[in-house]
Amino acid sequence: MPGVPVVRRLRPDEGPMLRAVRLAALADAPGDATTTLARTEAHDADHWAEAAAANASGPLQATFFAEVAGREEPVGVVGAYANRDGVVNLFGLWSAPGFRDIGVADDLIAAVAAWAREAGAMRLRHWVVERNEFARRFYEGQGFHPTGGAMPYEPDPRLRQVEMVLDL
Numbered sequence: 657m658p659g660v661p662v663v664r665r666l667r668p669d670e671g672p673m674l675r676a677v678r679l680a681a682l683a684d685a686p687g688d689a690t691t692t693l694a695r696t697e698a699h700d701a702d703h704w705a706e707a708a709a710a711n712a713s714g715p716l717q718a719t720f721f722a723e724v725a726g727r728e729e730p731v732g733v734v735g736a737y738a739n740r741d742g743v744v745n746l747f748g749l750w751s752a753p754g755f756r757d758i759g760v761a762d763d764l765i766a767a768v769a770a771w772a773r774e775a776g777a778m779r780l781r782h783w784v785v786e787r788n789e790f791a792r793r794f795y796e797g798q799g800f801h802p803t804g805g806a807m808p809y810e811p812d813p814r815l816r817q818v819e820m821v822l823d824l
Contacts, residue, residue, distance in 0.1 A: 661759070661763060662722070663763045671707065677730050677750075720736075732755060736771065743780075745783075749764060773824050782821075783817040785817055799822050806819065
């Protein structure tokens with residue numbers, strides 16, 4: 657049984673850790689991301705250092721890790737960025753194998769919601785690949801609801817992403 661995860665915001669010096677976790681997430685679940693593993697692997701160390709610094713503080717963008725004592729790498733991650741219209745967009749939610757269905761994703765979403773409220777946001781938004789029924793049901797269980805909005809899925813425009821929101 658895994659330990660109890662603790663969620664915290666990424667620190668500015670954690671560019672290498674952010675890279676490692678994002679690559680693990682893309683390798684594990686490549687079909688629901690808006691980028692590819694190869695494209696992500698191509699980013700240099702400066703990219704990851706800048707991303708970590710930008711996501712470590714402030715109200716515009718944030719990344720959160722879920723960690724378990726005794727494990728070197730985080731067991732979950734989520735990113736978020738704020739729009740000017742009071743909406744925070746959630747992206748890249750991932751829990752490592754062996755850490756699913758134990759509340760890691762719930763805790764990561766709760767951390768984003770708390771950060772968003774602090775920043776004055778009124779809702780969270782997430783775009784879900786339409787064919788991913790598991791993800792749609794998960795977000796509905798978190799209180800998200802579909803808005804009717806949709807857009808093409810960037811890696812495969814034949815697929816659509818549907819907009820789901822959670823009022824804060």
